[in-house]
Every structure is written in C-alpha cells, then in structure tokens.
Amino acid sequence: MTSISRLIAEPIIRACVLFLFVALVFAVSAVFAGVVVDATTMFSVLQNFAMIGLVALGLGLTVLIGEFDLSVAGMFILGGCVAVIVGSNGPVFGLAVAVLIGIAGGIIQALLMIRLGLNSVAITLGGLLTFTGIAHVLTESKSVLFNDLSVALAMNVPVLGVFSLRSLITIACFLAGGVLITYTRIGRDIVATGSNRHAARVAGVSTSHMLVGVFAVSGALAALSGALLSFGLSAASPTGLSNVMIPAIAAVILGGGSLSGGVGHPIGIAAGVLVLAIVRSGLTVLGVSPSVHEIVTGALLLVVAILDGPALGERLYQFKSMVTLRVGSI
Amino acid sequence: MSPKYFWVERLMAFRPRLWISTHGALLPLGLALLLLTAMFTPGFLSAPNLLSLVNTASVIGCVAVAMMLITISGNVLSFALGVTTGCSAMMFAWLTGYESGLLATVGALVFSTVVTGFQGLLIGLFRANPIIVSIAALGLMTGAAELISQGSMIYASGSQLQGLNDTFWSVPASGWVLLALVLLADFILRFTRFGRNIVMLGSNMTAAKAAGISLWRTTVGVYALAGLFSGIAGILLAARYNAGSLEYGIGYDYSAIAAVLVGGTFIGGGEGTALRTLAGLVVITGAGAILLLHGVSTEYQFLFTGLVLLVAVLVQGR
C-alpha cells in the first residue's frame, strides 16, 4: 500500500497516470457519442502534441533548474517568422537560422540574468517583448506566406499511419531530454542546481554554465517548434502570444514540474502535453467551439497553479482541523 | 531637530524620494531626453497631439497604476489586467442597454474587482504563482468573453457618460481620472495601514508573515484594488468609443509594466510610487509618439517597448 502511494507521489508516474485516465475518459465518451477513434484521431492528437510539445519541454527544463522562461512564447513566434522569411533560400537553412537565433537569445538572457543577479521572470519578460517586437519588425506586422507548399506537405504527411515529421522530431527531442536528465552527469547537475542552487555551487557544480545551457536549449526548442509549425502552416504571423504560452505552462505543471525547482522530467512533461493534446483533439471531435478550448485550458492551468502552491498543504491542514473541530463539537 | 527646520528637512527629503532612487536611475534621464527631443519634434507640442496623447495615455495609465500595486506587493506582474480592462468595457457597454449609467458603472467595476480579487485570493491563500494565475485568468476570460460575445463588438446604447469625453481646463476628463487614481494610490500606499502592509509584503513576505500581516487579506485587497483601477480604465475606453470589445485591452499589460519599471518600481516589490509610475508612463508614451511623428512605423513600437522594458530591468541589477 505504502509503495503504491509512494509511486503515485513520483511526479513522472503521477503524470502518466493522469494521461491514462484522461485518455480513458475521452475514449469512453467518444464511444458514447458514437465517434470512431481511429488512426486519424491519433494523428490529430500527435499533431497537437507537436505544436506545444517542444515549447513545453524547453520551459520545463527552465522550471526544473528553478527558473522560469517567459520568453519561449516570443521565441516561438520569432522562430516561425525567421524560418519562413529565410527559408525561401531552402527550408533547412531557415530552420537552422531560427534555431541559432533561439540559442543566441537564450544565452544572452541567461548571461544578463547571472551577471546582473536578476530574476529570470523579469529578464525573460523583456526577452518576450523584444523577440515579439523583432518579429513584428521583420514581418511588418503582417502574416507572411511560405511559397514552397511541398514543405508543408512533407511536414504533415502521415508517417506510419499516426506520426508526422513534426511529431517525430518532437518525440525525438523528448527522448533525448529524458536520456539527458536521467543518464548523464549534466542532467544530474541540472537537477542539483534546481534542487538547491547554493548547495550545488558549494559542491562544485558550475551552476551558471548549467543555467546558460538550459536557457540556450529552451530558446532553441521554442524557435524550432515555431519554425516547424510555420512550415506546416506555410505561414507565419507575429501575433497570438498566449496561444502557446498557456498550454505550455499547463503541460509542464501537469507533467509533474514544480516552480520551486528540482522536480520534473521530460517524460512527465510529455505526458502532460499528451493530456492537453487529447483534451484539445477530444473537444474538437465532440464539436465544441474554440473558445471552449481556451476556457478548459485556462481552468486546467488555474487548478494546477493551486496544486503547485506551497501553502496548499497548510490550508488543507487548517481545513481538516476546522472540520474535525466542528464534528467534535457536535 | 528644531521645528524651524522641519519643513526644510521635509522638502529636502521629498526630492530624493521622487527622483533619486536606486532603481529609478532611468527616470530623470528619460524625462530629460523626452523634453529635449520633444522640442525638436515639429507637431509634438501642438494642442491636438498632446490631447490625443493624454487620451491614450490616461487609459494605459490606470492599468499602469494597477500594475504598480501588484508589483509593489511582490507579485511581479499580471498578464490579465489588459483583458480585464477589455472585459469591463464590454460589461459596461452591455449594461448601458438598461438605460442606467450608474448601473453600468457599478456593474463593470464590481465585475473587474471581483474577478481580479479572486485571483488575489488564490495567490494569497495557496501562494500559487501569481504570473501563472494571471495567465490562466487571461485564457479563461478571453475564452469566456469570446464565447459570450461571439467575437463581436458590443455597442453602448445611450450616452450616459458622454461627460467623460469632455475636457476640463483643457485637459480631458480621463486625464483627471488618472491623476485622481495616482494620488489615491500614493495616499493609500503612504498613509494607510493597508498600504504599508502592501509595501511590507512586497519587501519581504516571510518577515511580513512573522510580523503578523495577514498575507491573504492583503493580497486579496491589493488585487481587488488593481481590478478596480483596470475597471475604471475599461469604462473610460467604453465611454470614448461608445462600445466594448476584447480588442481594447490587448497590449496594455506590456505598456503598463514598462511604465511601472521605467518609473523605478523595484520588480521584486516593496519599492515604488504611483507618481513615479506616472512619470514612467509619460516617458514611454511620449517617446512612442515622438518616434511616430518622426516617421518610425508602428511595428517598431512593440520592439521599442520591449527594449525599454529590458533596459529598465537591467538597470535594477547590481
């Protein structure tokens, strides 16, 4: 019994259990609604997974190290715009430039943060606005179209029935992240830095290198994700900041990450993203309007924010003792 | 200290509080630069331009004062104040259908106060992360407003609050409203117990708790106040355009936080005044207008806000 509760307390396991539960609920409700669950449904789930997955992974790594990268949403947009504009000389080149810009943006932010001893939220808020601003300037605040439609087709054509190039890249990144955190020294140092930064520094971990690396990866993943999506849509636009930010944060916390740092794992985050992808595809299949998606994701985020609150346990304790007191007096 | 020198000392003490703060080093520089460029920008100091500038700035200013309260209380910033402004403008426009300006005003203000105060409740009670709560509120409110209004604009019927578009002593009413809010906010922060609690909470939350300040009450209070101010901004917007739309509040959060930071409010909380936020707002909107007059296109405005915000944050570093 205790071993089961300890397993559930493990963030990855908790996220996976949640994923299975949500999948089951939607499968059952699909059966009752008379909707057929087939490869197409799976494909749409994985496409949604690919859309927020990489942003969530990058954000999740910064949460794991005890920081918070707000700029991923801006880098997501900038990456998409850059890839489409530069991509006219070849999509791979566009992708590479976008990723390089992502890495550079992440490194600059991390260096400023460390050198000036500033809070990551403050710096990345500036980054968020600056990156979006650059995207606005590059596109002159208009949607830009990508003319090579074959790229969009290649991005979205089903591979092995349920995957696409985008979702395969996303899955590969998650697996690489999982290996990095679980099996390498760098992963161990990242967790140590998030767990107790002072202790890690005293022990000899170069915490600033870890921070710079994590922010570079976070920027790169956000830019890559934006570029892939823009190629998939054959268009990029500098608006729509919150479209990716809300689900990405929700996925990280649903996936077992905690803003206090040191907790979280790429596999858990993947499970969190899958939960949101299933909810999104499920709602689409059930035919509700897109604004309901936003409400559901927002409500989910609110719930996980409360669950992550450090004072939750204290309040529950107070509530419990209040109830027992009341019952006792009766 | 002899009473003779009391006022001398007070006057001496007043200046540093406004201008020379560790974090507000940018402010005098920005104001001086602004004044200098304004003189060499044809058309900037013309009455119509200044009037339209005050009109735009006053609405953002109300949101900036609201944002400043949240920043001072140690909750960094909210991404939901802009959307609250938009929603309360819609609420106001919708309620004017009942032919009562009072009902519309009260309804819109109660809505914005309660919605924002509820976020404060979650943050204060569970210590949920304020940024995430505000992002969730942004999603929830955008979704709900879109669902209810079906994405269309709500037009106000009647003209109960046309007075808000008049000018008094050649300053638009919205400018007076902003000034009143600034003074009110500074009065609360400096001279009331609630205000001191906000500052202490932002300065050091653990110490505030140990000193017996109720974290959740103060947080709810500060968020409710911020919501009230955003609601007032929404009403100003609705009165100006005679309509309410979700589009109205977009981007206000970013301009507001930029004004707050340029005004030298410490991003970690516990330091800052509304008057300085107002000065920060003048720098931001003035500079934006000057850029526009010099033929810099609007795309650069976003980038400009971003860079200014980044610099304002960097100045706060050691």
Added chain:
Amino acid sequence: MMPVIEARNISKNFGRFQALRNVSFSAAPGEVHALCGENGAGKSTLVKILTGVLQPDDGQTLIGGEVHGIADTQHAQALKIGYVSQELSIAPHLSVLDNVWLGCRGVPLLHRRNELRERARRALNLVGLAHLSLERRAGTLALGEQQLVEIARMMVRDVAVLFLDEPTATLSDREIECVFSAIRELRRNGKTMIYISHRLGEVMDLCDRVTILRNGENVISTDVADISRGKLVEHMLGRSLSEMYPQAGGMSSVGALEIRGLMVPGKIRGLDFAVPRGKILCLAGQMGSGATEAVRALAGLVHDATGSVVLDGMPLKLGSVHTLLERNMRFVSEDRAGEGLFLNLSVEENFAATQFDVVRRFGLLLPAPVRELAERLADIVTVNPDRLRSRCGDLSGGNQQKIAIGRCITPGSGILLMNEPTRGVDVGARAEIYALMRQLCDQGYAVVMTSTDLEEVVGLADMVLTMYRGARVSLYGRDEISASRILLDITHPLTYENAA
C-alpha cells in the same frame, strides 16, 4: 615540515565590518588542525577564503609552499582542497549516490557506472552509513545522515586538505564516533584536516594543533599537547564572563506564560514549561532538537503545532500571529534578512512595522507619530537617531538586531520570543543586546529564547531547559546551570535514550 596550505596576513572586510585583520594560518601534512574562536571570530571567513568561496582583500594564500590564489570552488577542488560547510549542501531531490559524486571533477558524462557506485559505497561505509541505500533520495535523510553524506563526498574526491566546519553540530553520539573514525583513517593516509569547532572536548581529543582567532585577529597557534583546556577558553574569550553578561535581576512572580503539551508532528513530542515575568528561559538544544521549532510554534509560525498556551491566566490560540500581537507576544527571528526585518525599507518604517495601532491618528499613518515612535524606540535600544531614515539593510548586524528587538517593545510589558539573539552580531553589540534583554526583563518582560552558543546560555539565562530530539531532558534553575551539564544533556542524553 613544509605546510601543505598556508595563509599569510589575510584581511577581509564586509562593508565597514572588518571580518579578518592580518590573519595567518598554516597546516602541515598529516595533521588535524583545530581552528577555534567564538561566533563571529572570523573562522568561517578564513575557511571560505582558503576554499575559494571568498576572495581576500589583502594577503596571500600558499599551496605547498608556493603563492597560489584560489579563484573559486572549482579551482579549490583542482588543488585538492575539500570543504564540508556548516550549512548543509545536499541537493534534496537527488539520490545519495548522486549527492556523493555531485560536483566531482572527472565524472564521465554517462555517470551511471558500477565503479562509481562501488567507490561511493566504500566511502559511505567508512563514515558509518553502511545501512543506507544508494538510491534513497537525500531529502528524506536525517540531518546527521546528510552531514555524513557530505563527508563521504569529500572522501571519494581524494582531497589532500579537508576543511570541516562544525561537522558534529547536528550529529548524535554514534554518528560523531563515525566522523572521528573517518578523520583518523584519513590522517593515517597522510591527509590534512582543518577542524572548526566550539567543542573543546573534541579539539583536545582529536586534534594535533590548534589556532585560535578572536575578533578577526590571530591569538595563538600551538600544539594541543602544550595547552590546557582552561587556557584555551581564556584565549578564545579574551575576557571574563562577568563583563559580558549583566547581573540577573531578582524579580520573580507567578508564571506569566505556561505551555502544556506543545507538539509539532515530527519535531516536538510534548513539551511543558512555564516562564515567570522578569526571567529569561533558554531552550538549549542542537539543530534538530526542536528548540527552535518550539519558539517558532509559540510565535504562531508553525501551522500544525498543537498544545495549550496560557498567558497571564488567559488561554492563547496557537498559530495566529495576529492574536499574539494583541497580547504583546513578539518574535525576534534568527534570520534577520529572511524573516526578521524589511531590509529595503527605512529604519523608522521597520520600527513601526508591528506598532501601527500605536501610531495611528484618525485611522491614518502620518509621518510625525511614526517618527516620534521610532525616535523613542531608537533611544531605548541605543540606535543612532540620525540613521532613522537610512535603509535598514545598510546598518550593521548588531544595529539590525537592536531594531528587531526595539520593534517588539510595547507600552505594556509582554513576552519576547527569540531565536539565536546574537547570531551574526559582533562582540561589542552583543553585550549591549544582553544588557537590553535584561533591562526589558527588569521592566516585567519574560523572555523565551534558544541558543546554540553554550557560553551565551550559561551567561544569560535564568532557567535552562535542555532538549534532545523533540523532548525535554531537564530543567535547571539559575544556580544549577553549568556548561558541562547542558552539554551532556543535549549531546549525551543517556538517561533519555535508555528510557526510550
């Protein structure tokens, strides 16, 4: 013999506070060298300079006879210098194995190797943690076990010089024995160890040489065999106890504060005591004994504390700071920067922070009454009134502590709860703070405090309640207090452990 590590004429300032003045130190290979001194004597600063955590303002560090700067902790590791710090440096979310190897140079990228596991196992066995699973999460270990894991971390690194900053402060008897045997084993292998401790018994037993610092200056450096215990104390203090501590007052009456059955899950298992007005009760116990927690619980800061508290015959609700303020029960935290003061607010705002009811006029907080109150309190606690408008963080630790106490002075006399009243306070201000506490007691205050500084406990307290692992060991009145008894109680609770 050539010293393996040496410091020459090191000086270090923190702001205006001079932590070290021309301090020299050297340790030969294969010796266990004790570094002794009171709190604030500069031991930790010297150690931090020799381990690359801090850089000296002036002076040289020598490694193996050559002048050699120590740039940072990484560099110190490359120079084979190890450091077990006083504050634990365990990453709570990582396993024991990962914590042992954390930060070690030369661990391969793919670090899950059997060889590393075995070496970690051997090191853990050596420090007496043979029973511990390598995969256990470090955050779930007891404090003493975490300390031992840290020592194991240094053992796998093959260091030549090892600094141990108060390694036994949190350990039980058995664990202390494990540390000692590990140290002796390392000495046999020719390693040098610098052992920082208050506990003179350990120094006499374990160490070969001793260097004593006082107020940031060298006092003496000698072989342990050549110095008596009494002489050691004399060198450390440099004055007699009676100069430092004020005379106890005679006022005594019925119990003002009575605590019955105070419990905190996992920390305190039922604690009863009573304090009369005019007395200082000191809860003495090591880290993890529950003494600090008890004071925090009384201050209303532990949400799951239970028990009955009666103040002046009226019951008091635990867990509500607000009620405590109304009943004039105030708390002075040991963590001034984190929990005690608002460092970026002005001194006068800090004085007024808990006294708004006193300074309120027409429901408002006007500057004049706040000023008046601050001036009055500054006068009582002897803070320079010219500094009332300064930022509180710009003042010295001693002045900050006086402000924290001044904030608690209310019109009627009350109860003062204090954790470590003189942590981070220099010796001069310390005497003033003791005098202030005694003065308040004479006015009818009762003080409940904790301290890990044994000398302070003996010198200051009217009553001492010793604690071990969340329960009371015994209670001493003024005449029965002695350092040896208290030390025995908080570290060697034989009677208690036999009973349990």
